Amino acid sequence: MSTATTSRTAARLDELAGTGRAALVGYLPVGFPDVARSVEAVTTMVDAGVDVVEIGVPYTDPVMDGPVIQRAAEAALAAGARVRDVLTVVEAVAEHSGGTVPALVMSYYNPVLRYGVEAFARDLAAAGGAGMITPDLIPDEAAEWSAAADELGLDKVYLVAPSSTAERLHLTARASRGFVYAASTMGVTGTRESVGLAAEELVTATRSAGADHVCVGLGVSTGEQAAEVGRYADGVIVGSALVRTLLSDDPWTDRLDALGRVTGELAAGVARARTTGGDS
Amino acid sequence: MPEQPEQPVRDALTETLADQVAEKLADVHGPYFGQFGGRYVPEALIAALDELEAEFRKAQGDPGFAAELSRLHRDYTGRPSPLTEVPRFAAHIAGPGDDGAAPVRVFLKREDLNHTGSHKINNVLGQALLVKRMGKTRVIAETGAGQHGVATATAAALLGLECVVYMGEEDTRRQALNVARMELLGATVVPVTVGTRTLKDAINEALRDWVTNVDHTHYLLGTVTGPHPFPEMVREFHRIIGEEAREQMLERVGRLPDVVAACVGGGSNALGLFNAFLDDDGVALYGFEAGGEGIESGRHAARFSGGAPGVLHGARSYLLQDDDGQTRPSHSVSAGLDYPSVGPAHSWLHDIGRAAYEPVTDAEAMEAFQLLCRTEGIIPAIESAHALAGVLRVGRRIVEDGGSDQVLLVNLSGRGDKDVATAARWFGLLDGDATEGDQ
Ligand SMILES: Cc1ncc(COP(=O)(O)O)c(C=O)c1O
Numbered sequence: 001m002s003t004a005t006t007s008r009t010a011a012r013l014d015e016l017a018g019t020g021r022a023a024l025v026g027y028l029p030v031g032f033p034d035v036a037r038s039v040e041a042v043t044t045m046v047d048a049g050v051d052v053v054e055i056g057v058p059y060t061d062p063v064m065d066g067p068v069i070q071r072a073a074e075a076a077l078a079a080g081a082r083v084r085d086v087l088t089v090v091e092a093v094a095e096h097s098g099g100t101v102p103a104l105v106m107s108y109y110n111p112v113l114r115y116g117v118e119a120f121a122r123d124l125a126a127a128g129g130a131g132m133i134t135p136d137l138i139p140d141e142a143a144e145w146s147a148a149a150d151e152l153g154l155d156k157v158y159l160v161a162p163s164s165t166a167e168r169l170h171l172t173a174r175a176s177r178g179f180v181y182a183a184s185t186m187g188v189t190g191t192r193e194s195v196g197l198a199a200e201e202l203v204t205a206t207r208s209a210g211a212d213h214v215c216v217g218l219g220v221s222t223g224e225q226a227a228e229v230g231r232y233a234d235g236v237i238v239g240s241a242l243v244r245t246l247l248s249d250d251p252w253t254d255r256l257d258a259l260g261r262v263t264g265e266l267a268a269g270v271a272r273a274r275t276t277g278g279d280s
Numbered sequence: 281m282p283e284q285p286e287q288p289v290r291d292a293l294t295e296t297l298a299d300q301v302a303e304k305l306a307d308v309h310g311p312y313f314g315q316f317g318g319r320y321v322p323e324a325l326i327a328a329l330d331e332l333e334a335e336f337r338k339a340q341g342d343p344g345f346a347a348e349l350s351r352l353h354r355d356y357t358g359r360p361s362p363l364t365e366v367p368r369f370a371a372h373i374a375g376p377g378d379d380g381a382a383p384v385r386v387f388l389k390r391e392d393l394n395h396t397g398s399h400k401i402n403n404v405l406g407q408a409l410l411v412k413r414m415g416k417t418r419v420i421a422e423t424g425a426g427q428h429g430v431a432t433a434t435a436a437a438l439l440g441l442e443c444v445v446y447m448g449e450e451d452t453r454r455q456a457l458n459v460a461r462m463e464l465l466g467a468t469v470v471p472v473t474v475g476t477r478t479l480k481d482a483i484n485e486a487l488r489d490w491v492t493n494v495d496h497t498h499y500l501l502g503t504v505t506g507p508h509p510f511p512e513m514v515r516e517f518h519r520i521i522g523e524e525a526r527e528q529m530l531e532r533v534g535r536l537p538d539v540v541a542a543c544v545g546g547g548s549n550a551l552g553l554f555n556a557f558l559d560d561d562g563v564a565l566y567g568f569e570a571g572g573e574g575i576e577s578g579r580h581a582a583r584f585s586g587g588a589p590g591v592l593h594g595a596r597s598y599l600l601q602d603d604d605g606q607t608r609p610s611h612s613v614s615a616g617l618d619y620p621s622v623g624p625a626h627s628w629l630h631d632i633g634r635a636a637y638e639p640v641t642d643a644e645a646m647e648a649f650q651l652l653c654r655t656e657g658i659i660p661a662i663e664s665a666h667a668l669a670g671v672l673r674v675g676r677r678i679v680e681d682g683g684s685d686q687v688l689l690v691n692l693s694g695r696g697d698k699d700v701a702t703a704a705r706w707f708g709l710l711d712g713d714a715t716e717g718d719q
Contacts, residue, residue, distance in 0.1 A: 059605075059606065060475065060606045061475070061480065061481075061484050061592060061593070062484075063321075063322070063484050063487040063488060063491075064322050064488075064491070070474055074474070074475070077606065082604055083605065109320055109591050110590050110592065110599075110605040110606075110607075111604055111605035112605070113591055113605060114590060114603070114604060114605025115604075115605065136321055136322055136591075136594075137320060138319065138320075138321070138326060140319065141318050141319060141320055158323065159322060159323045159324070160323055161322070161324035162324075163325075163328070163494065163495075164324075164327065165327060165330075168323065168326060172323065183322075183323075183324060186324055186491060186492055186493075186494060186495070187488075187491055187492040188488050188491060188492065
């Protein structure tokens with residue numbers, strides 16, 4: 001990742017590392033339960049201690065997502081969420097945080113392809129977005145996105161998995177900018193009892209393959225898990241556990257409270273990770 | 281002969297040939313077919329796709345593999361499947377001319393007579409043998425009409441593999457008989473209750489299962505869609521359809537057919553048949569996709585008439601989608617054609633003009649379904665009835681244009697046992713059940 005210095009996300013991760021901790025990366029989908037309230041939810045998450053945000057584009061066929069995120073995406077689409085709405089949320093994050101919190105879009109490829117890859121990259125950059133995470137786009141297929149992102153200095157966050165070979169780790173580390181997203185286990189998004197050992201091994205292997213920054217996602221839901229992952233990863237990515245707080249039938253303000261509370265617990269977990277664990 | 285665009289076709293075709301460095305269209309291989317195909321999947325699956333491709337290439341070079349598959353084709357499936365001429369059906373295209381000879385002869389490639397009732401078994405046996413070679417113990421599959429699920433459950437029983445089949449809840453109702461068949465064969469059928477509850481959502485669930493269990497599980501994909509190597513591999517396992525048919529035509533009429541036609545869901549039966557004729561310029565190829573209630577109704581599965589290139593389930597291909605790239609639900613009386621995308625090789629054949637794709641409505645398909653039942657004593661799958669309706673249309677066009685002495689070959693991809701309830705409802709044969717069909 002020779003161009004990592006130009007990445008705002010990487011800079012943020014370095015800055016946090018300097019203060020002795022990993023970043024908390026929080027995911028929420030745009031448009032759930034509607035666009036205006038998804039903006040409220042994202043800013044609530046930022047105020048409660050998220051360092052980097054991931055804003056999901058709801059998609060009809062989210063093969064990397066478990067039931068929680070599927071339900072939110074389905075509801076968002078039913079409520080009329082559009083791809084361009086993600087830019088509204090990106091803008092809101094930039095404004096709300098005074099540009100200190102990088103906003104990454106997480107999107108399956110077809111909505112971006114349909115929008116126009118170059119046009120999407122341009123509009124994302126104009127909205128103040130940091131880049132994009134692409135769960136179903138591997139570097140091998142990403143020539144068009146990669147060229148557009150390079151031109152605009154946007155982050156290209158690709159995934160690696162416990163099944164990735166050393167060769168693929170090299171390829172992905174080389175192609176990524178911002179960080180490499182390490183999937184903690186083989187599976188889809190969702191909360192899990194524990195984050196397996198495979199995650200730490202994968203982070204180590206991805207770093208050996210040349211990645212400067214590696215964040216871990218899939219299955220982190222508690223402060224304790226965040227503390228565990230925060231010991232060795234540059235960032236702890238949480239999705240389903242946050243989305244779940246918004247899926248209840250409680251009044252909206254109560255749901256926002258729950259979101260803030262869970263975010264706070266995760267942030268506290270990340271904050272204590274390297275003090276109690278005695279790890280580097 | 282029906283007209284095909286002449287000059288631009290050859291240009292695009294030569295370009296593609298240069299791109300692919302393939303000698304013949306029939307041998308073009310993945311990951312790309314022109315601009316289509318690829319591997320648009322989570323990284324977690326790449327290792328399994330690489331392993332599958334490596335095993336497949338090894339098997340291709342292994343005479344032992346070919347011998348074992350041939351033995352199963354012959355002793356288990358009942359191949360070669362017969363070629364049946366259907367003159368009483370063909371008479372509905374045009375009666376005999378002045379000389380007393382029929383201007384159009386129609387032949388059916390009888391994949392309906394295969395064990396389990398459709399062409400699907402060809403691919404399933406091939407992949408199941410690969411599963412054994414890879415040492416995996418569990419197979420999962422998606423199914424729409426239930427034919428691929430039944431074939432997979434069958435092969436799993438035969439080879440001692442655990443089998444889980446994902447099926448949209450909507451389809452488990454439409455094809456209840458096939459659910460029971462899969463369960464009788466020892467498979468677990470999981471109704472999918474998310475999204476549109478049809479085939480596309482069954483594939484989503486199968487992909488989620490695969491990502492989670494890929495170390496011991498093979499995803500036995502049922503058609504020429506999905507990430508590389510599936511489109512190429514599944515074509516290879518079905519190319520026997522066209523190879524047999526070509527030989528049978530030469531033997532029976534002493535020449536190649538003028539028209540070769542098939543229905544196109546994902547596109548496996550069509551590609552299997554087309555493949556043997558791709559490099560015969562004189563043979564016109566037609567794929568018939570589900571026109572549902574008509575293109576203008578928006579309720580159809582006509583990817584070429586009503587879709588645009590995009591990415592779904594791992595491949596770039598023509599796709600029913602809205603302005604935001606969200607997948608639009610497909611509709612068809614036939615569960616097996618009710619899918620919003622299509623195999624990338626078909627998108628390529630479409631764009632280079634080598635094959636023509638036309639929609640056939642539910643009503644046209646059901647009319648042809650009934651016609652084959654009554655004229656030839658063969659109850660076709662409703663999927664295959666789309667090809668029959670298409671060939672009636674193409675045949676009539678040929679005759680109108682003054683054509684004579686034409687030979688039309690149609691893939692009868694499956695038998696209609698599974699569709700008896702749907703057809704009975706359509707034709708109002710069930711007590712007190714008003715038909716949805718005679719609108
Ligand atoms: C009998 C029959 N024909 C055709 C199809 C469509 O699939 P494909 O286009 O892959 O041949 C199906 C799918 O279920 C089927 O059961």
